[in-house]
Amino acid sequence: MSVGVGARPGRRLESKRRPLxxxxxxxxxxxxxxxVMLLFVAALxxxxxYTFRPYTSIVIEPxxxxxxxxxFLTSSFYWSIVIETVELASIVTLATVLLxxxxxxxxxxxxxxxxxxxxxxxxxxxxxxxxxVRSYGWLLLLGDHGFVNALLVRLPWxxxxxxxxxxxxxxxxxxxxxxxxxxxFPLLSxxxxxxxxxxEAAADLGAPPWQVFLRVSLxxxxxxxxxxxxxVFTLAVSAWVTTVLLGGGRVLVLAKLVYDNxxxxxxxxxxxxxxxxxVTALIALAIFGRLNRAIYAGKET
Amino acid sequence: xxxxxxxxxxxxxxxxxxxxxxxxxxxxxxxxxxxxGEFFSLLGPSGCGKSTTLRMISGFERPTAGQIKIGGxxxxxxxxxxxxxxxxxxxxxxxxxxxxxxxxxxxxxxKRVARSEIRKRVAGMLELVGLAGYEKRWIAQLSGxxxxxxxxxxxxxxxxAVLLLDEPLGAxxxxxxxxxxxxxxxxxxRVGTTFIYVTHDQxxxxxxxxxxxxxxxxxxxxxxxxxxxYLRPLTTFVASFIGETNLLAGRAEGQDGEFVTIAxxxxxxxxxxxxxxxxxxxxxxxxxxxxxxxxxxxxxxxANGAWRSRLAEVSFLGNTIRYEVExxxxxxxxxxxxxxxxxxxxTGQEVLLHWDPDAAVLVGGRIExxxxxxxxx
Numbered sequence: 001m002s003v004g005v006g007a008r009p010g011r012r013l014e015s016k017r018r019p020l021x022x023x024x025x026x027x028x029x030x031x032x033x034x035x036v037m038l039l040f041v042a043a044l045x046x047x048x049x050y051t052f053r054p055y056t057s058i059v060i061e062p063x064x065x066x067x068x069x070x071x072f073l074t075s076s077f078y079w080s081i082v083i084e085t086v087e088l089a090s091i092v093t094l095a096t097v098l099l100x101x102x103x104x105x106x107x108x109x110x111x112x113x114x115x116x117x118x119x120x121x122x123x124x125x126x127x128x129x130x131x132x133v134r135s136y137g138w139l140l141l142l143g144d145h146g147f148v149n150a151l152l153v154r155l156p157w158x159x160x161x162x163x164x165x166x167x168x169x170x171x172x173x174x175x176x177x178x179x180x181x182x183x184x185f186p187l188l189s190x191x192x193x194x195x196x197x198x199x200e201a202a203a204d205l206g207a208p209p210w211q212v213f214l215r216v217s218l219x220x221x222x223x224x225x226x227x228x229x230x231x232v233f234t235l236a237v238s239a240w241v242t243t244v245l246l247g248g249g250r251v252l253v254l255a256k257l258v259y260d261n262x263x264x265x266x267x268x269x270x271x272x273x274x275x276x277x278x279v280t281a282l283i284a285l286a287i288f289g290r291l292n293r294a295i296y297a298g299k300e301t
Numbered sequence: 302x303x304x305x306x307x308x309x310x311x312x313x314x315x316x317x318x319x320x321x322x323x324x325x326x327x328x329x330x331x332x333x334x335x336x337x338g339e340f341f342s343l344l345g346p347s348g349c350g351k352s353t354t355l356r357m358i359s360g361f362e363r364p365t366a367g368q369i370k371i372g373g374x375x376x377x378x379x380x381x382x383x384x385x386x387x388x389x390x391x392x393x394x395x396x397x398x399x400x401x402x403x404x405x406x407x408x409x410x411x412k413r414v415a416r417s418e419i420r421k422r423v424a425g426m427l428e429l430v431g432l433a434g435y436e437k438r439w440i441a442q443l444s445g446x447x448x449x450x451x452x453x454x455x456x457x458x459x460x461x462a463v464l465l466l467d468e469p470l471g472a473x474x475x476x477x478x479x480x481x482x483x484x485x486x487x488x489x490x491r492v493g494t495t496f497i498y499v500t501h502d503q504x505x506x507x508x509x510x511x512x513x514x515x516x517x518x519x520x521x522x523x524x525x526x527x528x529x530x531y532l533r534p535l536t537t538f539v540a541s542f543i544g545e546t547n548l549l550a551g552r553a554e555g556q557d558g559e560f561v562t563i564a565x566x567x568x569x570x571x572x573x574x575x576x577x578x579x580x581x582x583x584x585x586x587x588x589x590x591x592x593x594x595x596x597x598x599x600x601x602x603x604a605n606g607a608w609r610s611r612l613a614e615v616s617f618l619g620n621t622i623r624y625e626v627e628x629x630x631x632x633x634x635x636x637x638x639x640x641x642x643x644x645x646x647x648t649g650q651e652v653l654l655h656w657d658p659d660a661a662v663l664v665g666g667r668i669e670x671x672x673x674x675x676x677x678x
Contacts, residue, residue, distance in 0.1 A: 197394035200361055203381045204388045205408035205459065215407070219398045295398075 050271040060267060068268040072276070078257075082276060085253040088168065089237035089284075092175045096232045097225055099176065100183035104224075107184070108191045126178045135245040138174045139165055142246075166248030174242045179235055183228035190224030191217075222295050230288040237281050254280070311370075312337040312463055312495040313358060318367030320353050327353040329519035330367070335463075335497060340489050342498045342506040345516035346542070346672065351499045352391075352467055354516070358497065359388045359465050372462055382411075387456035388465040392472075393448055395440045401427075401451055402436040408459040426454040429488060446477045453485070457492060464489075466498045470505065482508050503543045507531070515539050517672075531589075533662060540587035540664050541671035547593070547634045548668045549586040549661075553578045560658060566630040568608045573658040585668055588661035590637040595624060598651035607653040610634075615648050626654055 054065045072078050103123065110116040126134060141147050142164035149161040164170050194217065202212040240255040247256075254277040261270035313335040320328040328350040335341045343351040356362040357369060360381035368375050376384055387408070396404050402423050409419045427433045430450035440448060449469060456464055466485075470478045486509045489496045500506050506513045507527040515522045515530060515538070523530060523539045534540035537548055551565040561574045563586060570586070578584065598609055613633060614625040622645065624636040634654070646652060 195394065195397060196392050197390045198396060200381070201388070201390055201394035201396070201455075202407070204359060204361075204386075205455070206382050206411040207407075208382050211411060215411075216396060216398075220396075 047271045047274060050267050051275060053268045055266050055268045068272050072269065072272045078273075081252050081254060081257060082280065084251075085237060085255075085277070086280060088171065088175075088243075088251070088253060089233050092172055092179065092236040093229050093233045095172065095176045096179050096183045096236075097229050100180055100187055100228055101221075101225065103180070104184045104187035104191055107188060123184060124181050127181055131178070131241045132245070134178065135174060135242050138170065138177070138246060142170055142173065165246055166250055168247075168251055170246040171243050171251050174246045175236050175239055178242065179232045182231045182235065186227040186231070187221065187224040190221045194220055223292060226288055226292045226295065230285065230292075233284050233288070234281055237284065238277060310336055312339075312372060313497065314368075314370040315354070315358075316368045316370070318354070318357065318364045318369060320350070320357060320362060321365045326519050328357070328364075331516075331519075331521045332367075333514060333521065333524065335495060336512075337495055338493050340486065340496045340498065340509055340511045342500060342510040342513035343516060344500055344503060344506040344513050344542075346501055349516040350519040351501075351516050355388075355465050355467055355497065355499045358463070359386050360384045385462035386465055387459050387461035387463075388467065389452045389456050389469045391467045391469065393452045393469070395448060395451055395455070397440050399440070400436065401432065401438050401440070401443070404440065404451055405455045405458050407455060412459075422458055423454075426458045429457070429491070430454045431484075445473055446481065449473065449481060450484075453488065457488070457494070461494065463495045463497060466496060468500055470500075478505070479508075485509060507543070515542060517542075534587060534664055537585055537587065537664050537666040537668055537671045540662075545590055545635065547588045547590065548664075548671055549588070549632070549634075550668055551584050551586055553580055553582045553584055555580055561663070563663075566628070568629060569606065570608075570656045570661070571606065571658050572656075572661050572663060574663050576663070578663065585664050585666065586661045587664045588634070588656075590623070590635040591621075592660040593634065593636045594655040594657075594660075595626065595636050595638070595646060596653045596655065597646060598653045607655045610652055610654050612646055612648055612650050612652045615646065624652075626652060628654065 050060065051068055052064050052066065053060050054063055054067060107116065107119055107123070110119060129137075139146075143149070144161040144163070144165075146164075148164060152158050152162055153160070164173070198216055198220070199212050202216045203209075207215060238255050239253075240259060243251055243253050244256055244259075247253075254273055258270050258273045258277065261267075261273065311334045313333070315331055315333040317330050317332055318328060319326065319330050331350075331354065343354055345351045353362060357364050358371070360376070360379060360383075364377060369377055371385060396407065399407070405423045405426055406419050409422065414422075423436075424433070427435065430453055432447060432450050432454070435443070435447065440451070443451065452469065470481050470485075473481060482505060485496075485498075489509075498506070498509065510527065512524065512526050513530065514524045517538050523535045525533075527543075530539055530543050534543065534546075540546045541548065549565045551563040551570075554562045554564050554569070556562075556574075556578055559573050559575070561572050561578050563570050563572055563584060565586065572586065595612075596607075608628055610629070611627045612624060613627045616623045616625075617640065620640055621637045622640050624638070624646065626634045626636055628634060636654070
């Protein structure tokens with residue numbers, strides 16, 4: 001008894017101290033990333049303040065104004081660029097997902113280890129090469145005297161090289177190539193985790209292979225499609241290097257405008273364009289998020 | 302189409318079917334004839350080939366050799382989606398992206414059954430499995446037993462010629478499993494469909510099946526009704542896999558009509574045997590614990606043919622008392638008595654072990670081929 005009583009205060013002390021440490025630990029771990037986030041938010045706020053400054057060449061004047069916003073929002077030129085940006089990102093997203101699905105499907109089926117390693121290396125190689133090198137590579141391949149056109153002009157109905165670079169097409173091809181792994185990855189994990197036997201169950205219930213795909217495999221892998229599309233869209237809408245190098249100045253997107261204006265030291269307009277780009281991406285994210293929730297609704301406890 | 306005489310009686314026929322996976326023989330030359338409307342079980346320990354056999358009937362595996370006939374037609378080359386069979390999977394394999402009614406309607410939609418007809422049949426199925434009112438639930442919102450019922454309804458709604466069930470109750474707890482066994486049996490009775498049920502649980506097979514095939518190492522050991530297999534096992538494996546038994550190695554000493562005298566060590570016993578036995582032949586005797594009788598040896602007088610033995614252990618098991626009797630040679634036999642039916646014998650005392658000619662049967666195979674205890678689990 002006496003031992004028990006003596007031991008009690010000590011235990012109580014310990015139990016008082018422990019929760020404090022335990023409660024503080026997660027926050028301590030958050031400090032480094034918290035500092036980075038803080039810097040980021042501060043920079044964003046600073047950028048936001050620039051959008052309300054007048055453009056007077058070099059110096060930022062300490063005057064508040066809505067002129068830059070008005071200038072941007074009332075100009076059909078800027079709106080057409082917003083639309084072209086969204087259009088490019090949408091087409092790239094669609095093409096990437098359409099290519100990624102069969103790719104992931106085949107990758108999951110491959111049983112041969114060596115073959116699957118080779119496939120993964122080919123698929124993920126764009127991520128290992130510098131974006132500039134990659135873009136120049138595509139310029140060589142797709143140029144008027146490039147490899148692709150050398151093949152194309154041999155076709156009987158094509159007489160002169162097809163324009164594949166310095167336009168929308170070239171940018172799309174290069175972006176799809178770079179972004180493909182980002183769409184394949186989430187699909188791989190979803191396809192690998194398809195519940196066991198559901199495809200067999202569908203076949204057993206009379207579904208021929210294409211119906212098994214349409215009614216079971218595809219709907220069950222939709223979350224992977226949406227996640228992949230979300231990542232690809234976000235990256236495509238703000239892509240700059242590829243757009244500039246393969247667009248040759250002819251493909252005008254928000255990212256390029258931001259760069260141009262800031263190099264011209266037009267900080268207020270550049271800042272407005274930054275925010276328009278960010279809002280565009282956020283709206284897209286929200287739409288994808290809504291889609292994902294609709295797919296998942298009630299199906300998991 | 303030529304129908305062989307008597308062929309109409311059988312829904313599923315397997316003729317010398319084998320299945321190899323690479324060098325591994327999963328199913329080894331089995332032949333089976335399953336009657337129309339029968340509740341038939343494939344029973345055996347894991348890895349005995351029972352699931353592979355079921356998957357060959359459903360079309361998910363192609364036999365390496367032999368023929369499978371469903372309704373008189375050879376179906377070796379018919380893919381699963383064109384077979385008149387439906388399967389209830391071990392992991393259920395319900396569609397998580399569909400609600401209960403869409404899960405059940407899946408097969409009917411594929412077959413383009415009219416909408417009103419689908420609604421009627423789905424409602425009827427939900428009624429049958431006791432899930433009326435659950436139409437709009439998602440699969441993830443159901444309990445294990447409810448998911449079980451959906452899986453059964455999803456298969457049965459297609460009115461298959463044969464319903465295949467691959468250990469569908471394995472994941473349920475004991476109480477629910479027993480309840481589902483009764484319900485399955487009742488459903489089968491009502492719809493009259495041929496059920497082929499795969500299980501490793503002999504109690505489950507006995508409780509539900511009209512007939513069953515006991516499988517071991519890819520082969521069929523014996524086919525018969527529950528009482529057939531329990532009372533007249535043909536092999537040591539069947540005798541030990543179904544229920545509990547004592548296996549004794551002996552030698553035939555003589556035959557008198559249908560009675561055979563067997564020598565087990567220094568003991569003798571008389572068995573009624575249906576097959577002829579030659580004198581001197583090595584035999585294996587199987588005796589169920591509840592068929593043996595014990596009496597105290599303290600009264601003196603040796604009853605005719607009784608074995609004088611020592612009572613090594615007494616365990617009270619609730620409804621029964623389990624005696625472990627050590628016979629000459631050291632082997633221990635189990636003897637079961639209903640609790641309270643007679644005066645309890647004491648551990649260590651001398652007892653007499655009585656054999657009547659129907660207490661034991663001769664079985665084929667060696668004692669080493671008996672089902673091991675861990676295989677029974």
